[in-house]
Amino acid sequence: MHAKNWLVFLLLMCSFTVGDMSSGATAGSQTDQALRIDIPVKLEKANVVVDAGHVVLVGDMPFVLGDLSILANDFKDGNTKGQIIAIFHGDAAYLILTDATYNKARHVATGNPYAKLVTGLMSRGVQIEMCGATAKSNHWVNSDLVQGVKVNTDAMARLTQLTQQGYSMIYE
Helix, strand or coil: CCHHHHHHHHHHHHCCCECCCCCCCCCCCHHHHCECCCCCCCCCEEEEEEEECCCCEECCEEHHHHHHHHHHHHHHHCCCEEEEEEEECHHHHHHHECHHHHHHHHCCCCCCCCHHHHHHHHHCCEEEEEEHHHHHHCCCCHHHECCCCEEECCHHHHHHHHHHCCCEEEEC
C-alpha cells in the first residue's frame, strides 16, 4: 500500500460514525454497525515519547507513522497541552532519511516514500529525533536526515531521560 493509499485508508478509518446503538437492535442490523465509545478519553495535559526502534508494516505503511498521526490528531482535537516526541533508531531509522540517503541505504531509486509524512508530522508539532548511535553506525550525518529531524546522543539515554522527566512511553 503506497503512502497516499494509506492516508486515504487512515482517513476512512477515522471517519466512521461514532454513535449510540438503539436498544431494539438485532444482531447484524444496520445500527449494530455504529461504534459506541464506552470510555471517552480526553487528555488535558500529556507528554509522550514514542520508541520507534522497529518497523511494523501495514502493507507498505509503517504502523508508527499512522499511530503518530492519530496521536497528533488526538492532541489537536482535545486541545491537549504537552509534547509528542518520536525517537527513531535501529531498523526504523531509515524512515527519516533524505531521498538520496534512503536510496543508498535501501538499495532503491524511489526516494523516501515516507518523507512527506514525516515532515507533515513535524508541521503538526511532533518532534522527530534520530538516535545518534544509529546515525554513527550507519555513517549518516545531519544532512542525511529529513530537514527538521533532531539528533540525540543515543536512543536509550534519551528514552531514559524523557521517562525520568515524566513522559509516558509508547513502544512501537
